[in-house]
Amino acid sequence: MPSSKKPFRINVGFIIYEEVGNNYDFPFEFDKIVLGDDLELRNFDGIVNVGKTPQGLVVQADFSAETTLGCVRCLSDFDHELDWSFTELYAFDKRSETESALILPEDAHIDLGELLREYALLEVPISPICKPNCKGLCTECGQNLNEKDCGHREDLSDSPFAKLKDLLK
Numbered sequence: 001m002p003s004s005k006k007p008f009r010i011n012v013g014f015i016i017y018e019e020v021g022n023n024y025d026f027p028f029e030f031d032k033i034v035l036g037d038d039l040e041l042r043n044f045d046g047i048v049n050v051g052k053t054p055q056g057l058v059v060q061a062d063f064s065a066e067t068t069l070g071c072v073r074c075l076s077d078f079d080h081e082l083d084w085s086f087t088e089l090y091a092f093d094k095r096s097e098t099e100s101a102l103i104l105p106e107d108a109h110i111d112l113g114e115l116l117r118e119y120a121l122l123e124v125p126i127s128p129i130c131k132p133n134c135k136g137l138c139t140e141c142g143q144n145l146n147e148k149d150c151g152h153r154e155d156l157s158d159s160p161f162a163k164l165k166d167l168l169k
Helices: 113-123 162-167
Strands: 009-011 023-035 039-052 056-070 077-091 109-111
Touching: 023 113, 039 113, 056 113, 077 113
Parallel strands: none
Antiparallel strands: 009 109, 023 039, 039 056, 056 077
């Protein structure tokens, strides 16, 4: 059973003594979990499969969760679904080490918390938009144009592309 302080720390010691090819599933489910200082996830659900290979323990994980993001156009908060998966090898020794440099600890307890956070952050869009047709904010008064039209219109004559509009006629 995972501890409340380190919910993604799992004991894989018994798998070390299994035959090559054996694997075990570790399910995870939380209503709300915080990864690091800046990533709060809701409806967190996932499964981790740990299998023995000659080089070490291969960890295959699939997760889904929901988080709150701020739209870059209208600045409104919205819920965003995240789905991510990863495969990593925890090597038995330095000879089998991969690019990620993960070595199985002496106590055979691996903490997946940091890996989970890194892979989840890769799924967060760089410029999150609440909906594809988000109208954003009025450049004149700051009104959220998704909520109501303020009546201000953008003056296209100041735009360097104003002359191109004449080509459409």
